[in-house]
Amino acid sequence: MSYKAPVDDMSFLLKNVFDVQQQFDGISQYQDFDYDLYNAVLEEGAKFAENILYPLNRDxxxxxxxxxxxxxTTPKGFKEAYQQFCEGGWQGINGDPEYGGQGLPKALHVLVEEMLYASNTSFTLYPSLTAGACSALAAHGSDVLKQTYLENMQSGVWSGSMCLTEPHSGSDLGILKSKAEPNEDGSYKISGTKIFITGGEHDMADNIIHLVLARLPDAPKGPRGISLFLVPKFMVNDDGSLGERNPVFCGSIEHKMGIKASSTCVLNFDEATGYLIGEPHRGLACMFTMMNKERLSIALQGVGLADVSYQIARQYAEERIQGRSSREGKQGASILEHADVRRMLLSMRSVTEINRALAVYLGMNIDLDEHATDIETKQKAARRVALLTPIAKAFFTDSGFENCNHGIQVLGGHGYVREWGLEQFARDARIAQIYEGTNGIQAQDLVVRKVCADKGAAITELFDDISETIKQSSDSDFKHVGVSLEKHLSVVKELVSVLLQQNEEQGAAMQGGAVEFLNAVAYVIGGWLWLKQLLASNALTELEQKRKLAASEFYYDHLMPRIEGYAQSIKNGYHLTFALDDELV
Structure with missing residues (x-):
């Protein structure tokens, strides 16, 4: 079974659904780009994913x-593939042109990332962490640090890592113990142990640039006392050449359920030389620049694995003959004729295609936030990115894992054994629901910081945009879809009011419904994005129009009704559950 990157669907989203170049009108960085360039990038990305990375995945x-x-040491073939990846310019595709990046839009980059994750998730995690480190360094590093490190990182000659977690400190970064002692030359001695560090040590790049959270001697307690430091594996001489080894060493690697070709390291810092990024005690804010980019990247891991699982399950279902056909003239039936198999395949495809659409929309808003000159456009995009990032990270990875499970089920016993690859996809997908902030934390972030904190203003702004699309559909062949979307949207709007009231009356107990609320919002956004695709579907071939319509109808009939169940559960509230004594839980 093989993976085929969905280039046509990706191009349809960029050009016909969102018309990103029209959205980027007035952004000087993107004025020389066009859809021919975007398509060429997608085609070349597909070749690399299909022909170089996918064959290395199982081995x-x-x-x-x-x-x-x-x-x-990484697995056989990884080092050579990484060299090809860097030579192709893929590491810096979205990077700052001032430091050797290509400066292409994030709206395009998310689609390339999806292909890479679909073809080889373990491999893709290395450049993903490097890209995130580059974004934090570009946003908060001094000119000297950027000039010293950024170009080699954006080219992939040097890679990057993100060092947050410690043995006693996971999501609660306020209790981390790593220390930073100032040196006379302005650098710092970094000491401590970090765990679960993706790409913390490997043999593919000449140097590894660690971004490390640590405390200065005068740091206040809690998250407000954390600073961010750049700690290179090898010191960099004044002429740019590599110098002596910095005392940061890999103590061990984790033996994991999945992503086994990704080195997940325990790193020990023994008075390693580091350099302050940003202001003292402001490290968490700087690191969140990287973490938010990583959350979108990990969301795309969910989309990529969902799509490759669908593709293999679809191929298998068409070829697997079981039972007698109900169709005249056919001797045997492929399991593609079975109702339950069709249910699973349509569920997989209908969710994957709206998640891909949301990824492009989110990437486009990141571009507008970073580059738009109109202040109102910029501010709205920033609000939209903040609102949608936790939704994308949680929903894409939850539904991605569900898709992998569906894929295994379609193949039956053949899905459970290694031969077909589905069991690896499920193992690789499972971690995405945990790292970069567990999906429960993403839901709490959405409810507490993104909805309750502004009394629902940002999410209401999103709902207004959805209502505008519904109005646009009123004179189309898809008016009935808009009517259905309006009904579901009204349910979710009511939930915002319910949560705001529960927050006032029940406090933290209302967070028990956070995951259900996130899912309800995600499904209504999916309905919106299906409507937008249907309204643009005249640009597709007749067959593709029919496939879009079929998937959207399944989504509206069988997945969006989940909103009603979430709504009832949220309205029931979690105050009684929260009040239980520990021994009753």
Missing amino acids: GDEEGCQHEGHDV
Whole structure:
């Protein structure tokens, strides 16, 4: 079974659904770009994903990373593929042109990332962390740090890592213990242990640039006392050449359920030389620049694995003959004729295609937030990115894992054994619901910081845009879809009022409904994006129009009704559950 990157659907989203170049009108960085360029990038990305990365995926999972002494070796073929990746300019595709990046839109980059994750998730995590480190350094680093490190990182010659978690400190970063002692030359001595560090040590890049959270001697307690430091694996000489080894070493690698070809390291910092990024005690704010980009990247892991699982399950279902056909003239039936198999395949495709659409929409708003000159456009985009990032991270990865499970079920026993690859996709997908902030934390972030904090203003602004699309559909062949969307939207609007009231009356107990609220919002956004695709579907071939319509009808008939169940559960409230004594839970 093979993976085929969905380039046509990606191009349809960029050009016909969102018309990103029209959205970017007035942004000087993007004025020389056009859809021919975007299509060329997608085509080349597809070739790399399909022909280079996908063939390494299963072998990389079976071989895994090897740790000996302080060194980590990646699986056979990974180092060569990484060199091709860098030579192709893929690492810096969205990077700052001032430091060697290509400066292409994030709206395009998200689609390339989806292909990479679909074809080889373990491999893709290395450049993903590097891209996130570049974004934090570009936004908060001094000119000296950017000039010293950024170009080599954007080219992939040097890679990056994000060092937050400690053995005693997971999501609660306020209790981390790593220390930073000032040196006379303005640098710092960084000491401490970090765990679960993706790409913390490997053999593919000449240097690894760690972004590390640590405390200065005078740091106040809690999250407000954290600073961010750049700590290179090898020191960099004044002429740009690599110098002596910095005392940051890999103590071990984790033996994991999935992503086995991604080196997940325990890193020990023994008075390693580091350099302050941003202001003292403002490290968490700086790191969140990187973390928010990583949350979108991990969301795309969910989309990529969902799509490759669908593709293989669809191919298998068409070829697998079981039972007698109900169709005249056919001897045997493929399981594609079975109702339950069709239910699973349509569920997989209908969610994956709206998640891909939301990724492009979110990427486009990141572009507008970073580059728009009109202040109102910029501010609205920033609000939209803040609102949608936790939704994308949680919903894409939850539904991605569900898709992998559906894929296994379609293949039956063949899905459970290694031969077809589905069991690896499920193992690789599972971690995405945990790292970069668990999906429960994403839901709490949405409810507490993005809805209750502004009394529902940002989400109401989104609902207004959805209502505008419903109005546009009133004179189309899809008026009935708009009517259905309006009904579901009204339910979710009511939930905002319910949550605001529960927040006043019940306090933290209302967070028990956060995951259900996030899912309800995600499904109504999906309905909106299906309507937008249907309104643009005259640009598609007749067959593709029919496929879009079929998937959207399934989504509206069988997935959006989940909103009603979420709504009733949220209205029931969690105050009684929250009030239970611990021994009753």
